[in-house]
Amino acid sequence: MTGDEAPIPKEVPPKSPDLSAWYNAICYKAELVSLAPVRGCIVLRPYGYGLWERLQSALDQRFKETGHENAYFPLLIPESLLTREAEHVEGFAPEVAWVTQGGNEPLTERLAIRPTSEVIVGTMYAQWVQSYRDLPILINQWVNVVRWEKRTRPFLRTLEFLWQEGHTAHATESEANEEVQRMLDVYVDVAENIAAVPVYKGEKSASERFAGANHTFSIEALMPDGRALQAGTSHALGQNFAKAYDIKFADENQAVQYAWTTSWGMSWRMLGALIMVHGDDRGLRIPPKMAPIEAVIVPIVKGGSDEATVAARELYATLKKAGLRVKLDERDLRPGNKFADWEMRGVPLRIELGANDIAQGVATVVRRDKLKGEEGAKSAVPLAELSSRCSELLIAIQANMFAQARTFLHSHTIEVSDRAEFYKLVRERAGMIDIPWCERGECEAHVKAETSATSRNLRPLDGAAVCVACGEPARVRAYFAQAY
Amino acid sequence: MTGDEAPIPKEVPPKSPDLSAWYNAICYKAELVSLAPVRGCIVLRPYGYGLWERLQSALDQRFKETGHENAYFPLLIPESLLTREAEHVEGFAPEVAWVTQGGNEPLTERLAIRPTSEVIVGTMYAQWVQSYRDLPILINQWVNVVRWEKRTRPFLRTLEFLWQEGHTAHATESEANEEVQRMLDVYVDVAENIAAVPVYKGEKSASERFAGANHTFSIEALMPDGRALQAGTSHALGQNFAKAYDIKFADENQAVQYAWTTSWGMSWRMLGALIMVHGDDRGLRIPPKMAPIEAVIVPIVKGGSDEATVAARELYATLKKAGLRVKLDERDLRPGNKFADWEMRGVPLRIELGANDIAQGVATVVRRDKLKGEEGAKSAVPLAELSSRCSELLIAIQANMFAQARTFLHSHTIEVSDRAEFYKLVRERAGMIDIPWCERGECEAHVKAETSATSRNLRPLDGAAVCVACGEPARVRAYFAQAY
Numbered sequence: 016m017t018g019d020e021a022p023i024p025k026e027v028p029p030k031s032p033d034l035s036a037w038y039n040a041i042c043y044k045a046e047l048v049s050l051a052p053v054r055g056c057i058v059l060r061p062y063g064y065g066l067w068e069r070l071q072s073a074l075d076q077r078f079k080e081t082g083h084e085n086a087y088f089p090l091l092i093p094e095s096l097l098t099r100e101a102e103h104v105e106g107f108a109p110e111v112a113w114v115t116q117g118g119n120e121p122l123t124e125r126l127a128i129r130p131t132s133e134v135i136v137g138t139m140y141a142q143w144v145q146s147y148r149d150l151p152i153l154i155n156q157w158v159n160v161v162r163w164e165k166r167t168r169p170f171l172r173t174l175e176f177l178w179q180e181g182h183t184a185h186a187t188e189s190e191a192n193e194e195v196q197r198m199l200d201v202y203v204d205v206a207e208n209i210a211a212v213p214v215y216k217g218e219k220s221a222s223e224r225f226a227g228a229n230h231t232f233s234i235e236a237l238m239p240d241g242r243a244l245q246a247g248t249s250h251a252l253g254q255n256f257a258k259a260y261d262i263k264f265a266d267e268n269q270a271v272q273y274a275w276t277t278s279w280g281m282s283w284r285m286l287g288a289l290i291m292v293h294g295d296d297r298g299l300r301i302p303p304k305m306a307p308i309e310a311v312i313v314p315i316v317k318g319g320s321d322e323a324t325v326a327a328r329e330l331y332a333t334l335k336k337a338g339l340r341v342k343l344d345e346r347d348l349r350p351g352n353k354f355a356d357w358e359m360r361g362v363p364l365r366i367e368l369g370a371n372d373i374a375q376g377v378a379t380v381v382r383r384d385k386l387k388g389e390e391g392a393k394s395a396v397p398l399a400e401l402s403s404r405c406s407e408l409l410i411a412i413q414a415n416m417f418a419q420a421r422t423f424l425h426s427h428t429i430e431v432s433d434r435a436e437f438y439k440l441v442r443e444r445a446g447m448i449d450i451p452w453c454e455r456g457e458c459e460a461h462v463k464a465e466t467s468a469t470s471r472n473l474r475p476l477d478g479a480a481v482c483v484a485c486g487e488p489a490r491v492r493a494y495f496a497q498a499y
Numbered sequence: 500m501t502g503d504e505a506p507i508p509k510e511v512p513p514k515s516p517d518l519s520a521w522y523n524a525i526c527y528k529a530e531l532v533s534l535a536p537v538r539g540c541i542v543l544r545p546y547g548y549g550l551w552e553r554l555q556s557a558l559d560q561r562f563k564e565t566g567h568e569n570a571y572f573p574l575l576i577p578e579s580l581l582t583r584e585a586e587h588v589e590g591f592a593p594e595v596a597w598v599t600q601g602g603n604e605p606l607t608e609r610l611a612i613r614p615t616s617e618v619i620v621g622t623m624y625a626q627w628v629q630s631y632r633d634l635p636i637l638i639n640q641w642v643n644v645v646r647w648e649k650r651t652r653p654f655l656r657t658l659e660f661l662w663q664e665g666h667t668a669h670a671t672e673s674e675a676n677e678e679v680q681r682m683l684d685v686y687v688d689v690a691e692n693i694a695a696v697p698v699y700k701g702e703k704s705a706s707e708r709f710a711g712a713n714h715t716f717s718i719e720a721l722m723p724d725g726r727a728l729q730a731g732t733s734h735a736l737g738q739n740f741a742k743a744y745d746i747k748f749a750d751e752n753q754a755v756q757y758a759w760t761t762s763w764g765m766s767w768r769m770l771g772a773l774i775m776v777h778g779d780d781r782g783l784r785i786p787p788k789m790a791p792i793e794a795v796i797v798p799i800v801k802g803g804s805d806e807a808t809v810a811a812r813e814l815y816a817t818l819k820k821a822g823l824r825v826k827l828d829e830r831d832l833r834p835g836n837k838f839a840d841w842e843m844r845g846v847p848l849r850i851e852l853g854a855n856d857i858a859q860g861v862a863t864v865v866r867r868d869k870l871k872g873e874e875g876a877k878s879a880v881p882l883a884e885l886s887s888r889c890s891e892l893l894i895a896i897q898a899n900m901f902a903q904a905r906t907f908l909h910s911h912t913i914e915v916s917d918r919a920e921f922y923k924l925v926r927e928r929a930g931m932i933d934i935p936w937c938e939r940g941e942c943e944a945h946v947k948a949e950t951s952a953t954s955r956n957l958r959p960l961d962g963a964a965v966c967v968a969c970g971e972p973a974r975v976r977a978y979f980a981q982a983y
Binding site for chain 1: 536540541543544549552568569570572573574575576592595596598602609612623626642643645647661
């Protein structure tokens with residue numbers, strides 16, 4: 016995939032031959048983003064922000080249902096604080112943007128723009144926690160972060176990005192571990208049931224672990240080009256940050272203990288996964304639960320008659336009142352151009368309203384998830400039934416898009432037991448290559464050097480086996496794939 | 500008012516003798532904020548963020564109802580872009596935090612952390628607008644900004660703050676002017692009907708105008724110490740930014756014209772106004788529409804019986820189901836301590852449930868907006884009627900708090916026609932001092948030098964008059980006051 020220095024093509028090329036070219040083009044053409052006049056940054060335009068708002072709302076509701084509250088911690092972190100957790104700073108220092116001047120004065124200490132907020136959150140939790148009664152602390156924040164990346168791509172890798180980061184502190188390790196899994200499951204739920212992107216969940220290998228964590232868990236989606244995409248992570252931080260930032264509490268027996276902390280995050284990267292997984296040669300296909308516009312009404316105005324316009328406006332009012340996110344397209348364009356435009360933007364339902372339709376008391380409803388001419392792609396719906404029929408169709412589209420994506424994931428998940436076959440398949444990006452694995456860093460480094468692939472995530476191994484990649488005893492099952 | 504270097508008192512002092520000390524103490528004591536380990540920054544804790552979420556939601560709903568969409572523009576602005584609008588850069592350069600290093604590399608060009616986003620938004624609008632068909636552009640963003648302030652106070656003045664900034668571009672001056680007034684009216688609506696803070700709206704004087712604007716309008720609230728607080732601004736930017744950033748369009752006759760732009764913003768400063776206006780010696784008083792918790796249930800558990808606990812849990816479930824933002828306080832504390840705690844946090848309604856109440860089939864409901872012993876402060880409400888009665892009481896509390904604040908504002912708005920009296924009253928912080936004014940910078944500078952007060956905002960003058968401050972012919976009516 017090209018970086019942001021690549022020119023943006025005027026037209027969107029077909030998706031299958033070159034996913035990268037298609038992705039880059041559709042992100043701009045559908046007005047999800049614009050390139051910003053700052054290296055590696057994007058502007059999230061209203062249609063793209065509409066996707067983000069849907070994702071935010073789905074996550075935020077689930078965070079609150081699981082007992083979390085939102086808060087806001089500062090953007091700027093003094094260098095001396097950042098350097099207290101050794102592994103963490105080693106992991107993040109190369110990516111930090113530094114503020115060295117405030118107004119006209121040089122600063123005595125550099126301030127990091129947060130690449131993530133464990134440091135500042137840990138510092139505050141140390142002040143807020145004295146007793147076991149103060150635990151757990153269950154906080155999330157919706158913020159921007161900056162990581163000084165060399166190469167960038169819309170949504171997938173940008174210098175600045177929007178995300179949420181959850182930070183919790185607990186009295187016991189088991190409670191912290193439960194939290195890590197609970198939030199990983201929230202990510203699975205939102206990825207699959209809202210974004211219609213099927214994922215595999217599991218633990219990351221040591222080399223892919225968050226800097227400063229004992230265990231990192233992820234959800235991994237599979238893109239149409241056979242590359243995996245990590246779409247959310249949840250970290251068991253053990254007592255590492257509690258010790259570095261002094262988060263201590265008196266337990267029920269007045270003994271002083273360090274807290275157990277977790278963190279977990281999902282970013283606008285999830286939107287990149289959604290775009291790649293669902294799009295087709297005609298452009299975006301947005302699953303209804305994520306769609307800023309669920310249905311667009313296109314009046315087919317012919318001659319001087321404004322009959323279609325009047326009917327379309329009435330219909331718009333009716334559907335809006337019924338709670339549908341609906342748009343009425345009255346632009347001075349040919350209907351065919353409007354159809355292509357809204358298909359490109361991935362709106363799940365198109366409602367055409369012409370003189371013939373009106374004469375018969377129906378509207379023509381077209382599903383974006385089906386191919387042209389496919390059964391059920393187009394139907395005439397009596398106007399009186401339109402709002403209930405739209406709701407049914409949106410549910411059907413959501414389910415169909417998830418089923419399509421799941422079929423792709425499953426048909427591209429390949430259990431392999433032969434070493435040569437394994438190396439061949441990961442090199443060819445054949446999908447999620449599933450093997451018994453030794454879990455050794457040397458083995459993973461060798462696979463990476465040979466194929467550019469790494470383990471995506473790990474899960475328990477049933478019974479004894481040898482590592483397909485190297486022949487040593489296997490300890491886990493792992494998905495291997497090249498990754499975004 | 501003390502800056503953030505001042506020690507935070509352990510107890511909250513009474514409000515009336517020293518508003519500053521009270522304000523500083525209550526912000527921390529009620530766990531709205533914590534001091535961050537970065538000079539001039541605060542952490543917005545969950546209870547404070549809950550206030551912010553209510554304000555956000557009220558504003559966001561109104562922005563969308565008036566046709567605006569949300570988007571996100573980058574945090575970092577290259578220095579060469581920032582300097583293109585001369586007045587704007589002059590106004591903001593002294594307050595800019597500069598990023599000079601990314602990862603391990605020094606940057607070839609410094610990047611400003613946005614103090615506001617006219618520059619980056621204008622740059623993008625220039626790319627997006629070609630034809631009159633592309634106008635208007637009506638965009639808002641919810642973001643953090645950084646201004647390198649010397650002295651800081653929670654909410655009122657902090658290095659980093661959260662706000663929304665709206666940015667619009669229009670084909671005509673009159674359309675842009677309508678937008679400026681429309682959004683000013685949204686601010687009045689939210690301040691008065693959501694935050695229950697009465698305000699005066701009007702135009703700012705030249706010296707108080709936004710850097711780069713032709714006209715700035717504001718809403719101004721009056722604090723109990725007689726100082727005014729600017730709580731929202733709306734700017735008519737004319738074609739200044741369009742010319743500096745090249746926002747041009749072909750009109751219906753194919754003639755190329757510069758667009759007319761506006762911007763408007765409200766920040767978490769509004770929360771500071773709410774705290775000062777409504778609080779009393781017992782702590783915060785939060786108007787129901789802003790309250791993260793509308794009602795708290797306190798079971799009065801006596802002896803070994805858990806009758807009150809069981810009844811309180813049932814009541815909690817009922818009220819929650821009815822859509823109330825309700826909290827059940829089952830902490831191991833004396834009821835009296837809980838009462839004081841929730842009063843301090845400003846929860847509008849307290850519902851006490853003890854054995855006597857239960858025996859009579861009622862709960863004791865206590866209003867936070869009334870004084871202890873005041874008529875209607877406390878009432879016994881039959882359990883079956885509780886959820887509807889709570890809804891009624893919350894409406895009554897919202898109305899009463901607004902009425903109280905409006906009475907204060909009106910009784911401290913003083914029309915003055917005598918020069919000596921004018922100087923005396925503004926010096927004494929007697930309130931909003933309302934005079935016919937000449938609108939001259941020299942006159943305002945003189946008033947400021949003598950009294951620390953400035954004009955808050957201006958409105959048309961009815962008939963002829965002389966300026967009360969200097970005796971020259973008056974051109975407007977103006978409120979003068981010392982300001983936060």
